[in-house]
Amino acid sequence: xxxxxxxxxxxMLLNSATRHSGSRCVVLCLVSTAATGLxxxxxxxxxxTLDLLLAHAPATRWVLCCAGIVLLLALLDACETVLGGTVxxxxxxxxxxxxxxxxxxxxxxxxxxxxxxDLVARLVGNAAQAGTAPTARAALLAALxxxxxxxxxxxxxxxxxxxxxxxxxxxxxxxxxxxxxDTTRCVADYQQVQGRIAGALAEAVExxxxxxxxxxxxxxxxxxxxPLPELSRAGYRMWRxxxxxxxxxxxxxxxxxxxxxAVAGVLLTRHRLSVGEVLAASRYAVLATGVGVLVGQFAGLxxxxxxxxxxxxxxxxxxxxxxxxxxxxxxxxxxxxxxMTARRGDRTVLAGVDLVVxxxxxxxxxxxxxxxxxLLAALxxRLTDPHAGEILLDGVPLRDLPHDELRRAVGYAFERxxxxxxxxxxxxxxxxxSPSPARIREAARTACxxxxxxxxxxxxxxxxxxxxxxxxxxxxxxxARAFAHxxxxxxxxxxxxxxxxxxxxxxxxxVLTHGSHSTRLLIAxxxxxxxxxxxxAWLDGGRVRAVGTHGELWRIxxxxxxxxxxxxxx
Numbered sequence: 044x045x046x047x048x049x050x051x052x053x054x055m056l057l058n059s060a061t062r063h064s065g066s067r068c069v070v071l072c073l074v075s076t077a078a079t080g081l082x083x084x085x086x087x088x089x090x091x092t093l094d095l096l097l098a099h100a101p102a103t104r105w106v107l108c109c110a111g112i113v114l115l116l117a118l119l120d121a122c123e124t125v126l127g128g129t130v131x132x133x134x135x136x137x138x139x140x141x142x143x144x145x146x147x148x149x150x151x152x153x154x155x156x157x158x159x160x161d162l163v164a165r166l167v168g169n170a171a172q173a174g175t176a177p178t179a180r181a182a183l184l185a186a187l188x189x190x191x192x193x194x195x196x197x198x199x200x201x202x203x204x205x206x207x208x209x210x211x212x213x214x215x216x217x218x219x220x221x222x223x224x225d226t227t228r229c230v231a232d233y234q235q236v237q238g239r240i241a242g243a244l245a246e247a248v249e250x251x252x253x254x255x256x257x258x259x260x261x262x263x264x265x266x267x268x269x270p271l272p273e274l275s276r277a278g279y280r281m282w283r284x285x286x287x288x289x290x291x292x293x294x295x296x297x298x299x300x301x302x303x304x305a306v307a308g309v310l311l312t313r314h315r316l317s318v319g320e321v322l323a324a325s326r327y328a329v330l331a332t333g334v335g336v337l338v339g340q341f342a343g344l345x346x347x348x349x350x351x352x353x354x355x356x357x358x359x360x361x362x363x364x365x366x367x368x369x370x371x372x373x374x375x376x377x378x379x380x381x382x383m384t385a386r387r388g389d390r391t392v393l394a395g396v397d398l399v400v401x402x403x404x405x406x407x408x409x410x411x412x413x414x415x416x417x418l419l420a421a422l423x424x425r426l427t428d429p430h431a432g433e434i435l436l437d438g439v440p441l442r443d444l445p446h447d448e449l450r451r452a453v454g455y456a457f458e459r460x461x462x463x464x465x466x467x468x469x470x471x472x473x474x475x476x477s478p479s480p481a482r483i484r485e486a487a488r489t490a491c492x493x494x495x496x497x498x499x500x501x502x503x504x505x506x507x508x509x510x511x512x513x514x515x516x517x518x519x520x521x522x523a524r525a526f527a528h529x530x531x532x533x534x535x536x537x538x539x540x541x542x543x544x545x546x547x548x549x550x551x552x553x554v555l556t557h558g559s560h561s562t563r564l565l566i567a568x569x570x571x572x573x574x575x576x577x578x579x580a581w582l583d584g585g586r587v588r589a590v591g592t593h594g595e596l597w598r599i600x601x602x603x604x605x606x607x608x609x610x611x612x613x
Contacts, residue, residue, distance in 0.1 A: 052355035053348050056138075060351075061177040063137045064130045068181045071126040075185035078119040083192040085112050086326035090319030097318060127178045135174030142166055142354055148362035150426060157357060160245025161238040165353050169234060172350035179343040186340045193331030197303065200324050201310055207302045208331050229284055230349040233277040236270050238353070243267040303328035363428060366443035370452060374437030375402020376531035376561030378423060383432035385418055392418050394585040395432070400562055402437070402531075405555055405575075407567040407593070409605055410582030416566045419582070420536040423564055424453040436532060450474065454528035456538035459514075460521025467496055467510055468503040471523045478527070486527035489553045491546050492519035514541040522550060531561045540568060551575055570597075570606045581605070 061068055088109045095102035146153045146162060154162065198205035247254060247263050254263050307324040310316040316324070378400040385393045392415040400406045408416050421427045422434060425441040434441045436452060444452070462470040471486060472478035483503065487493040495516055499505040512520070518541045525533060535554065539547045551572055554563055567573045574593040581588045581602055589596060596602045 052359060053351035056351045056355050056358065057173065057176045057180075057347065060134045060138060060173065061180060064133050064177050067126060067130050067133070068177050071123065071130060071178065072181040072184055074119055074123050074126060075182045076188055078116060078123060079185040079188045079192065081112050081116050081119070082189065083196060083327075083330065085109065085116070086323040086330075087196070088112060089326070090317070090321075090323035092319070093322055094317050094319035123182075127182070130178045130181070131175050134177050135171050138170040138174055138354060139166055142170060142357060145358050145360075145362060149360050150363070151421070152427065153357065153360055156360065158242040158245065160242035162357070163245065164238045164241035165357060168237065169350040169353045172234075173347050173354055175343055176347035176351065179340055179347060183340050183344070190331050193327040193329075196327040197324060197331060200320050200327070201307075201316060203306055203310065204303050204324055204328075207306050208299055208328065210302075229277060229281040230346045231352060233274065233281060234349055234353055236274040236277055239270050240267060240274065243270075299332050300325070300328040303331075363425070364442070365446045365449070366440075367445060368439050368443040370439055370444065370448060370531075371437050374531060374561075377402040377435075377437050378532060378562055378564065379435040379438075380419075380423070381433050381435070383422060383429045383434065385415070385422060385427070385429045387418070392585055393422075393429075393582075396585075396587055398580055398587055398590070400564060400578075403561050404577040405563040405565065407565045407573040407576035407579045408582060409567050409573050409579055409602075411605055414582040415585060416582060417536050420534050420564065420566050424455055424532070424534050425449060426455075451528075452530045452532060454525045454530045454533045456518075456522045456525035456533075456535045458518070458537040458540050460517060460524070460538075462507050462517065462520055464507055466501075466503065467499065467505050467507055467520065470507050470520060471503075471527055473524055475527060482527055483523075487520075487523040489526045489550075490519045490522035491549055491553075492516070492523045495519075515543065515546070518542060519546075519550075526553075532564070533562070534564045535566065537566045537568065539572060544571075547572065568606075573606075 088105060092102050092105040092109055095105060143166065146166075157165070194205055194208055197208055244267050247267055254260055304321075304325050307316055307321045311318065311321050378398075380396050380398040383393060383396040383398075384391065396419070398406075408419060410416050418427070422429055425434070428442070436444070441449060463473055464470040468478075468480070468483055471483050475482075480503075484493060487496055487503075495512070496503055496505075499510050518538055522535075522538055525535070525538070533554070539550060542550065547569070548571070552575075554565070555575060565572065565576060567576070567579075570593070573579050576593065578590060579593050579596055580590050581596055583601075589599070589602075
């Protein structure tokens with residue numbers, strides 16, 4: 044059930060977005076209102092001109108006045124178009140920056156909850172829709188000023204004209220209220236289905252090789268497009284709501300206009316109105332019943348509010364908080380996990396884990412698939428937080444460290460590294476405050492990546508997107524990035540899995556002897572890697588089954604079974 048606080052979130056976000064372009068919104072509102080004001084002056088000027096022409100009196104000045112009003116309306120309309128486009132673009136960019144920053148701050152939990160495809164749909168489509176809200180809000184005053192001004196003008200011409208219009212105004216108000224409510228609900232349903240389709244498409248793109256190998260492209264296409272009938276129904280509901288509102292409004296509005304014109308005709312026959320005033324009254328009746336403009340504005344606001352609701356769902360996902368404590372200057376990199384419990388969904392993956400990695404040593408973490416090795420690696424560097432317990436680096440809880448100091452202290456390499464940056468050199472230097480070419484090349488040599496990088500068309504200056512590479516070469520670039528990171532703790536999360544045996548041995552030796560990192564935590568799948576570590580932590584059933592050297596643990600049959608029970612002992 045939607046709570047009042049949940050319902051307030053989209054409004055708060057749209058208010059912040061409007062404040063971001065506040066000055067431009069004020070100017071846009073003034074321009075739109077000025078255009079509406081001139082539009083209200085035009086019928087009176089035309090009516091006066093007509094009366095003068097019928098009386099054969101001089102009317103040149105009034106003709107020029109009408110022409111000037113028309114010219115100013117054209118100029119204001121052009122300004123309104125430019126300002127509206129500028130505000131839409133600025134607001135959309137601001138929303139996208141805010142959403143992107145929050146998603147990156149939340150980390151993997153955001154993708155786990157919403158899915159990459161749905162996040163992209165919110166970032167691209169929903170942000171653009173929500174970005175139109177300030178423009179719609181700014182133009183809403185002018186849209187309301189038209190009908191209100193038209194009604195006032197009718198009253199100034201003759202009170203009976205305003206009375207006729209007011210008799211039917213409540214009907215129009217009720218129609219607009221019902222339209223806004225129904226449109227918001229339909230648009231929200233439509234956007235949710237769009238997000239599901241985007242999520243399924245992202246999954247298929249990521250697994251395209253598996254789909255091709257299995258020959259299931261047709262089945263995947265059907266799975267992705269399965270929500271299309273639901274999307275179609277939601278779309279039809281939107282158009283039905285808008286069409287019904289427009290139809291009802293167009294049925295009521297002409298009756299009101301006809302009533303105003305009829306009364307104006309009666310007053311004309313009684314010589315209470317002139318022909319020009321009848322002309323003006325007919326135009327003001329049209330302005331007073333300008334429901335079409337209001338329907339468009341309210342529809343735009345409904346779409347923007349529904350989109351803002353989807354953005355707010357992401358923004359309300361809490362980001363990790365950081366402290367202000369500092370690490371000891373000469374700390375050895377001692378890592379401690381105390382009573383650490385972590386869950387994925389409702390399943391407890393790690394339960395009450397206690398583990399100490401002395402500074403300057405290498406600990407290999409081994410275990411069967413699904414025992415939480417990668418989760419432990421993520422917790423050790425605070426890529427995610429435990430549900431219970433705490434993790435300390437050189438005696439300081441990771442939660443108490445500032446973000447920048449934590450990231451300087453911990454270096455990471457992953458099984459599938461994301462190589463971000465324009466060039467290969469940028470990808471290796473990612474996160475370094477002041478990278479030097481010498482440091483980048485030394486890290487690449489340590490990771491056995493220098494040779495193949497030099498063979499690229501432009502060497503280290505080759506664009507990352509244009510650098511053909513295997514999975515193992517990508518892992519080596521990820522390792523080079525970790526080695527270039529001068530921290531006190533290095534975490535390798537299955538970062539050697541795609542390497543051949545010789546290269547793995549070379550890099551393992553480099554990891555063990557690399558002087559820029561005091562402490563090393565390795566997620567190991569091969570016995571030869573575990574054998575070279577100072578100690579091994581064996582995960583089993585969500586707990587640390589044992590800690591010791593590889594040789595000591597190898598005597599246990601269940602430990603040998605983790606590696607397939609083969610002759611991996613060194």
